[in-house]
Amino acid sequence: MIEINNVSKWYGEFQVLTDCTTKVQKGEVVVVCGPSGSGKSTLIKCVNGLEPFQAGTITVEGTSVGDPKTNLPKLRSKVGMVFQNFELFPHLSITENLCLAQEKVLGRGHEESMEKGLKLLDRVGLKAQAQKFPGQLSGGQQQRVAIARALAMDPIAMLFDEPTSALDPEMVNEVLDVMVQLAKEGMTMMCVTHEMGFARKVANRVIFMDRGAIVEDAAKEDFFGQPRSERAQTFLSKILHH
Amino acid sequence: MIDFKLVADNSDILLAGLRYSLALTCSSMLIGIVLGCLLAMARLSSVKWLSLAASAYVNLFRSVPLVLVIFWFYFLIPFFGFKVGPDKSVFITFAIFEAAYYCEIIRAGIQSISRGQVGASQALGLTYVQSMRYIILPQALRNMLPVLLTQTVVLFQDTSLVTIIGIKDFMGANVVTASNNGALKEMYTFAALGYFCICFPLSMLLKRLHKRIAVLR
Numbered sequence: 001m002i003e004i005n006n007v008s009k010w011y012g013e014f015q016v017l018t019d020c021t022t023k024v025q026k027g028e029v030v031v032v033c034g035p036s037g038s039g040k041s042t043l044i045k046c047v048n049g050l051e052p053f054q055a056g057t058i059t060v061e062g063t064s065v066g067d068p069k070t071n072l073p074k075l076r077s078k079v080g081m082v083f084q085n086f087e088l089f090p091h092l093s094i095t096e097n098l099c100l101a102q103e104k105v106l107g108r109g110h111e112e113s114m115e116k117g118l119k120l121l122d123r124v125g126l127k128a129q130a131q132k133f134p135g136q137l138s139g140g141q142q143q144r145v146a147i148a149r150a151l152a153m154d155p156i157a158m159l160f161d162e163p164t165s166a167l168d169p170e171m172v173n174e175v176l177d178v179m180v181q182l183a184k185e186g187m188t189m190m191c192v193t194h195e196m197g198f199a200r201k202v203a204n205r206v207i208f209m210d211r212g213a214i215v216e217d218a219a220k221e222d223f224f225g226q227p228r229s230e231r232a233q234t235f236l237s238k239i240l241h242h
Numbered sequence: 243m244i245d246f247k248l249v250a251d252n253s254d255i256l257l258a259g260l261r262y263s264l265a266l267t268c269s270s271m272l273i274g275i276v277l278g279c280l281l282a283m284a285r286l287s288s289v290k291w292l293s294l295a296a297s298a299y300v301n302l303f304r305s306v307p308l309v310l311v312i313f314w315f316y317f318l319i320p321f322f323g324f325k326v327g328p329d330k331s332v333f334i335t336f337a338i339f340e341a342a343y344y345c346e347i348i349r350a351g352i353q354s355i356s357r358g359q360v361g362a363s364q365a366l367g368l369t370y371v372q373s374m375r376y377i378i379l380p381q382a383l384r385n386m387l388p389v390l391l392t393q394t395v396v397l398f399q400d401t402s403l404v405t406i407i408g409i410k411d412f413m414g415a416n417v418v419t420a421s422n423n424g425a426l427k428e429m430y431t432f433a434a435l436g437y438f439c440i441c442f443p444l445s446m447l448l449k450r451l452h453k454r455i456a457v458l459r
Contacts, residue, residue, distance in 0.1 A: 050361050077367025087362035091381050100376060101366035153366065 007056035031199040034209035080150030088134035120148040140171030157188040259415025270336035278344030303342035351382035388452035
């Protein structure tokens with residue numbers, strides 16, 4: 001469904017991505033991990049064209065992301081994305097956050113998008129907060145709303161960019177629970193995260209990145225059993241030991 | 243200092259002058275903000291020629307005195323064969339001049355909204371225009387509201403400049419009354435009081451608005 005072929009990206013002289021190649025099949029959950037500054041977030045943002053790249057190709061269900069002729073807004077409307085800092089729209093209420101893109105991008109009527117939005121809000125356990133504004137919710141609640149907002153577009157795949165990194169520890173699980181449930185329902189997911197527990201529970205594959213390159217791309221069992229690269233072994237021992 | 247009988251006797255022309263000043267201020271503000279939004283988006287655009295053209299416009303108008311622009315439109319446009327007359331001429335002049343100032347305020351406002359908000363609206367499939375219209379500008383304008391209105395108070399004072407091409411705005415009406423009745427001291431003091439009584443309370447109100455918005459953020 002998502003194919004990344006030999007993608008490289010530079011910020012001026014500095015190369016952030018080096019020859020990255022990988023694939024995400026339909027229904028697969030792929031976790032991307034690695035030390036900070038390794039290019040994980042940049043790579044995932046290339047998938048829906050939020051970040052441009054200079055070499056290589058990315059296709060999402062056959063549509064080339066880097067092709068100037070591609071209708072990027074249309075492609076993005078089919079790929080949900082959840083950000084580290086939630087990025088709910090602070091001047092809009094929760095229901096308005098959920099309905100806006102459904103109405104303006106997909107052309108759904110207000111009733112229909114409202115019904116859809118409330119259903120998803122209920123699913124992430126926040127129906128009672130429908131009339132509030134983002135600023136009145138906790139971080140974990142905001143992130144769950146952000147997931148519902150992305151799901152309201154009926155995406156074919158979901159991208160998560162460190163969805164729990166900005167959260168207080170006690171709020172991490174409420175967000176992960178929603179993500180686990182989503183994975184179990186067969187959603188195609190690409191997740192940049194340090195939550196190895198989540199990876200163990202639902203990931204099919206784990207990608208390990210270092211200095212802009214994909215160092216390891218392995219099935220979950222292999223990655224946690226015996227990572228081949230020394231860099232991945234050190235990384236794992238550092239984050240799993242406490 | 244102020245001859246209130248003289249003011250009362252000439253209240254018609256003075257009130258008409260005040261209405262003119264307020265009308266000129268409101269129209270320049272509305273057109274200026276709309277034009278300013280477009281200019282700000284053009285300046286921030288990644289399309290090179292568009293941002294260069296907008297920068298040139300803004301820098302030009304911010305680098306010449308308003309009086310000059312008023313003269314320029316009033317005296318030179320008819321020279322090219324257009325007949326606009328003083329009223330239309332100043333309404334146009336003020337709108338395009340103020341647009342340059344509003345543009346810079348709005349540009350700062352747009353830049354104060356985090357890149358993440360742009361990313362989030364794009365990720366949902368909103369086009370550039372939609373994300374500006376529904377996500378970025380509403381937040382930017384709310385943040386910028388006190389500064390935009392402060393600029394409008396300054397604009398109201400600046401409208402007095404139209405007096406020099408013989409328009410009877412509030413200032414002009416005072417000038418006419420003063421010279422017709424040989425009461426320069428009285429009428430100019432009254433004019434000062436008039437501008438002060440409008441601008442000072444507004445500034446105070448804006449200060450409070452600024453504080454409230456700062457709390458909301």
